[in-house]
Amino acid sequence: MLDFTVEDLSAEDVERLREIYRPLTESVRELIDATIRTDAAAETVAAAKAQIDAATAALRSKQIDGPFGVRFTEQGDRMPWGNAVIGLRNPVAPPLSVQHHPDGSVSADFTLGAAYEGPPGHVHGGVAALILDHMLGEAASPATSPRLTGTISLRYLRPTRLGALRVQAAAERTEGVKTFATGFISDAEGPTVQAEGVFIRPRWVQD
Amino acid sequence: MLDFTVEDLSAEDVERLREIYRPLTESVRELIDATIRTDAAAETVAAAKAQIDAATAALRSKQIDGPFGVRFTEQGDRMPWGNAVIGLRNPVAPPLSVQHHPDGSVSADFTLGAAYEGPPGHVHGGVAALILDHMLGEAASPATSPRLTGTISLRYLRPTRLGALRVQAAAERTEGVKTFATGFISDAEGPTVQAEGVFIRPRWVQD
Structure with missing residues (x-):
């Protein structure tokens, strides 16, 4: 626990x-x-x-x-x-400063600089995964009750430039201990990385 | 480019x-x-x-x-x-200090402390994704010719405690511009997170 x-x-x-x-x-x-x-x-x-x-x-x-x-x-x-x-x-x-919206979705506007680089001038693919894992988890979790990642899949549409970015995520549905969530990172031209994941309510959590 | x-x-x-x-x-x-x-x-x-x-x-x-x-x-x-x-x-x-093995696989022994925390005392699920994305990419890439993540999927078997960890990854096969790779993070008790991904040779790379 x-x-x-x-x-x-x-x-x-x-x-x-x-x-x-x-x-x-x-x-x-x-x-x-x-x-x-x-x-x-x-x-x-x-x-x-x-x-x-x-x-x-x-x-x-x-x-x-x-x-x-x-x-x-x-x-x-x-x-x-x-x-x-x-x-x-x-x-x-x-x-990230996470915004919680009335429909239950979450978003954050953020900027990534030199510390998050992978390919020259671009966000490390794993950093995009780090941010999406967190935001899908936020979307899947009630306010004080955490969900842990069960599985997550990411699709990279094109390289993400370092700079001003946005991430948004939403829970789609819950089946028993599993909550399904999706989200994406975008720049001014649109989405760059998409994610979908299953987040698990641990046995020791009482909602 | x-x-x-x-x-x-x-x-x-x-x-x-x-x-x-x-x-x-x-x-x-x-x-x-x-x-x-x-x-x-x-x-x-x-x-x-x-x-x-x-x-x-x-x-x-x-x-x-x-x-x-x-x-x-x-x-x-x-x-x-x-x-x-x-x-x-x-x-x-x-x-990470990446070791390249004669069979083409890669591994790294590393330690994660307070800076990589998600759940109390445990590695942030997104940090595990960050590390696996990088290592699968290393396994999929020739020495001086990068591959970029196309898709990656992660399965979390159990929470990963902060501390001494190991990651290993290997390329499975290549089809045209796509190289398929798998890997996992493990602690002293065995694997905690598994990953599989497809890494893409960019059009502008000449092997």
Whole structure:
């Protein structure tokens, strides 16, 4: 069974934590981009590395054991802040800001830069899969009750350029523990990658 | 058409660049983990952020336009250093070190930590897809001639715990421009995610 954590945090506490960690994470995202693209001299790179190591040591002076996990506040607010796609505190996440629509579908507008490259100038096919897996899962999951991927299939219509993109997904139907969902990534010219998947309600989840 | 870059670099130049950038990238990977897991006081976080911003500014004092791309040396060595899965200079990449076996199959042993989390303590399903997409593509591609994902299907046998993992993949057959490949991720107890895909030789590639 997965270990979801309930924290004794008020809405104000959560907002305060958000204000502490969001700027840090955004700075690290900028650093990731700079690390890939820098053409600075070796001494400049070495000096930057020393600053980074000092920052890491300071942050590690007090840290949690293991990964962040998924936490819930007493009010039931979800804090998936370590998540690799949407995590507020995870610099690897683009991050996606998921919009939930009245018809149950979900979407996100996002931008992918140098950190998500596969073919030159284009989104890594696996990054498209990462984003679609997450969004189909969001569409298939009730607000506080996760669904896990059972199967997912992706069709690449054409290469996806790095830059401004959109992803949307919707649940089609539910049969027992299985929810079927579909979605796609698109650029200004239309869809580039399509996905369909089956998401499973774990035995230990009570809706 | 994708823009692959040929650089005027000797093997020694490449090794020198590797020695400059690999330690920087590894430091940023450590910082990513610390950013997710820190429980330090707000002032400590703010001070770390200031150091990171200074490092970013120094690295950006001279940088390339746009993403890294895929470069080749004059000797034909591939330098996919910005790649989101294997990139030596991409802190988002775990990175995977791909082993090519005599039978044409590929494998990699790797470790995923807090930055790749989905369900608490477990690998994000989309991260498993990212890694499998890359490895099936490696298995389907000749050394210097890329294949692009046409379709890929993934089956999740059980949740994959964060930690030490292995991925392996092999090409099954080629029909015209299509190469069929399969693979899986496994932990100490066996396979956790299986994949099969069709990879396409782009029209502009001459083998």
